[in-house]
Amino acid sequence: MARPKSAAARDKMIEAAQEIIRDQGVDGFTIDEVARRSGVARTTIYRHFGSGDDLLLAAIDHIVAEVEAPDTGSLRGDLRAAIGSLLDASRTPELRQVFVSILRRALVDDEFATAFRAANDQRHVALRTAIQRGIARGEVAPDINIELALQFVQGPFLVKRLIENDDVTDREFEALLDIIVRALTTRT
Amino acid sequence: MARPKSAAARDKMIEAAQEIIRDQGVDGFTIDEVARRSGVARTTIYRHFGSGDDLLLAAIDHIVAEVEAPDTGSLRGDLRAAIGSLLDASRTPELRQVFVSILRRALVDDEFATAFRAANDQRHVALRTAIQRGIARGEVAPDINIELALQFVQGPFLVKRLIENDDVTDREFEALLDIIVRALTTRT
DNA sequence: GTATTCCGATACGCTGACGTTTCATTATGG
DNA sequence: CCATAATGAAACGTCAGCGTATCGGAATAC
Structure with a gap:
């Protein structure tokens, strides 16, 4: 093993993916758009995630809205x-x-x-x-x-x-x- | 006026559109698919409905599910x-x-x-x-x-x-x- | 320090959809 | 009957997205 896959690149991709999802929903998601926003080459995306859907799913995993549940007494x-x-x-x-x-x-x-x-x-x-x-x-x-x-x-x-x-x-x-x-x- | 727009063709289009919507949802809707299923030429679709969306909207209008509301006494x-x-x-x-x-x-x-x-x-x-x-x-x-x-x-x-x-x-x-x-x- | 692997960039071919144009054919109102 | 307008078929250009290939340069494990 001479050079591991860049974790930085991976993060940038997922971040960009989430950004897109927030902006345009799952349906606006494109590999090209991820590449554009993240600055990562399209080719690299394919190397990290076989298909676009895999990246999409990975991005969704991290997009959960925070929900508070404090104990207010009633x-x-x-x-x-x-x-x-x-x-x-x-x-x-x-x-x-x-x-x-x-x-x-x-x-x-x-x-x-x-x-x-x-x-x-x-x-x-x-x-x-x-x-x-x-x-x-x-x-x-x-x-x-x-x-x-x-x-x-x-x-x-x-x-x-x-x-x-x-x-x-x-x-x-x-x-x-x-x-x-x-x-x-x-x-x- | 020598020949009115064929109502039969219009019906066939809308019918096909509804069929598609039922099969694949609104997102699977394409002009080409409507043409294929209805047997109506793509050109004709554009002549009847300016854009695909207009046809789609017309189709949705007629797709309402029937809901019963009988008086059962309680x-x-x-x-x-x-x-x-x-x-x-x-x-x-x-x-x-x-x-x-x-x-x-x-x-x-x-x-x-x-x-x-x-x-x-x-x-x-x-x-x-x-x-x-x-x-x-x-x-x-x-x-x-x-x-x-x-x-x-x-x-x-x-x-x-x-x-x-x-x-x-x-x-x-x-x-x-x-x-x-x-x-x-x-x-x- | 070097070999190995990854990264970025560019280019390519493919597919599906859109919307337009043209033209011969067909139907219909008057 | 016939002028008029609609239809069907085919072709065309465009665009966006997908996935692949190639290649020089860069980073890193050893």
């Missing part, structure tokens, strides 16, 4: 914090596009489906811990179906932000929180 | 019917792809955003009438915020089917219905 507060940071992220048009474009590819391509699921995990973790803290506090029934609850908590916001492409005002945010918290804390 | 029954037919539709992988691919374009292109909104209206109508019947029956508080309720009703299913790409079993369906109905009928 279910409602925890949910507000977690969902709030999700809403903040969803207000960036680019991130919305990233999300949907990956979602689209995930429907067609299994590798993307896996990557997409992984990227969504962090969101789930935040919400799940919020609910589990609620259980620990006694606010939420311990026999709750957490997976269902998750869908139930995310759902309304996803509809509003992603499909309707409407902003969620503070009033609406609180109103939805009301409904959700009430539903989660209501005994059967 | 809020729960109405919701089950309406959501059930949505779920049926969402089980077709093609439709899921159609939905997401249009959603994606809608984030970028205003014309598509409008078309997408129109296509979603039928879904809203069904759910909205279900809720309004609930109000009429006295099951639902009359001062409910219907728009919020709508997001709330669709949300969980969209998350499960679209994002997680998981099937919704009958058990889960009923469990979610439980939560939703309870939330809608609970007094403040």
Whole structure:
């Protein structure tokens, strides 16, 4: 072994790839564009990543949005914090596009489906811990179906932000929180 | 005027376009493919629709899924019917792809955003009438915020089917219905 | 210090899609 | 019936992206 593959070049490629994804979504991703932005030669990209998709997948891995999940002392507060940071992220048009474009590819391509699921995990973790803290506090029934609850908590916001492409005002945010918290804390 | 533009040709084009959309989503749509499938010459397509997008938009207009909204006598029954037919539709992988691919374009292109909104209206109508019947029956508080309720009703299913790409079993369906109905009928 | 391997750059061929032009053929309104 | 306008077919140029090949120069392990 005389010269290892340059890690610097690799980083530059991935960085450029992420930049592109943020700017134009997964669909705007091109090898040429990565080369242009990164300054790395197209040939080198092929040598590091066999195909463009591999680079794309590697880039997606690192693009997960940070989701906060502080312990605020109440279910409602925890949910507000977690969902709030999700809403903040969803207000960036680019991130919305990233999300949907990956979602689209995930429907067609299994590798993307896996990557997409992984990227969504962090969101789930935040919400799940919020609910589990609620259980620990006694606010939420311990026999709750957490997976269902998750869908139930995310759902309304996803509809509003992603499909309707409407902003969620503070009033609406609180109103939805009301409904959700009430539903989660209501005994059967 | 000696010879009007052939309505038959126009129909064939739109039909072919819809076929393509169903098969491969909006992104697989090409003028060439429309020409191939419809048997209409590419030139003719350009003469009828200035650009490919116009044809695409025209095709989307006619591709709305039918949503049933029968009066079953109870809020729960109405919701089950309406959501059930949505779920049926969402089980077709093609439709899921159609939905997401249009959603994606809608984030970028205003014309598509409008078309997408129109296509979603039928879904809203069904759910909205279900809720309004609930109000009429006295099951639902009359001062409910219907728009919020709508997001709330669709949300969980969209998350499960679209994002997680998981099937919704009958058990889960009923469990979610439980939560939703309870939330809608609970007094403040 | 040198051999080995990587990097950058350029060029090439291929494919799919777009949109335009031309022209012979066909259908139809009047 | 016939002038008029639409259709189908083929050709053309353009452009973007993909993937490969080649080659001089540069970096690094040993």
